Amino acid sequence: MKLEYVLFGFGILFSLAGVGYLAAEYVKYLSEAWKLVSLLLVIGMFAFMSKYFEDIGW
Amino acid sequence: MRKNLFLYLTLACFFGLIAIFIVDGYMGIYDTVYITAGEREEKIEPDEWLRQEKFGARGVGVNRDEKAFFRYEVDNRRFSSYTADIEVSAWHSQQKVRDLISQQIQVAAFDKGQVEWTIDNTELLPGDIPPEQSYEYTVIIKRGEIERKIIVYVNPATYTSKPVPVPSR
Numbered sequence: 001m002k003l004e005y006v007l008f009g010f011g012i013l014f015s016l017a018g019v020g021y022l023a024a025e026y027v028k029y030l031s032e033a034w035k036l037v038s039l040l041l042v043i044g045m046f047a048f049m050s051k052y053f054e055d056i057g058w
Numbered sequence: 059m060r061k062n063l064f065l066y067l068t069l070a071c072f073f074g075l076i077a078i079f080i081v082d083g084y085m086g087i088y089d090t091v092y093i094t095a096g097e098r099e100e101k102i103e104p105d106e107w108l109r110q111e112k113f114g115a116r117g118v119g120v121n122r123d124e125k126a127f128f129r130y131e132v133d134n135r136r137f138s139s140y141t142a143d144i145e146v147s148a149w150h151s152q153q154k155v156r157d158l159i160s161q162q163i164q165v166a167a168f169d170k171g172q173v174e175w176t177i178d179n180t181e182l183l184p185g186d187i188p189p190e191q192s193y194e195y196t197v198i199i200k201r202g203e204i205e206r207k208i209i210v211y212v213n214p215a216t217y218t219s220k221p222v223p224v225p226s227r
Contacts, residue, residue, distance in 0.1 A: 026083030028105040034082040038075055045071035052064035 189215035
């Protein structure tokens, strides 16, 4: 059971690292306006995710 | 439905981000310059052109007796083919010194095209510049309305010490 959580942890970490790398690679080509929209979407994403976890009782 | 509403909104934001990265970050026309002088190759990547608007043109160093080989690569990341006139010229003190190349480039969708030219410093430098003096000129690449600038620093020739005459007693 504990091993599964460790593997989940690694999976999440690698996914975040991959997404982070791709984001860093392509964010430099974004225009200023779309950078702002992306920032707002990131904020929205984390805000909605927090709300979702709150709703399910975390 | 209400329970999963925030999850759907989270996913919508995530896919919105991915869509922006693909449409605005990946798609488009990207140009890269490779400069080879001596044994060194320098690469000017597309994101550097954006920085140049704030901090000025990128400089590359070339030795006086060397030739500089330029390769201008156009990466067409669009669904349609791309055609443009490429004009390259060398400038010094706001005056055109020489036209280096002028040709049309046609790049198919999701393909790359390139233009190459060579600058021989011995031909480009004015004759009255002494070997121990450095010199610089600007290479301007025009692709349609877009203009890219590269400053080429010509290093002085290797300094050789001159024998100082011994004063007579």
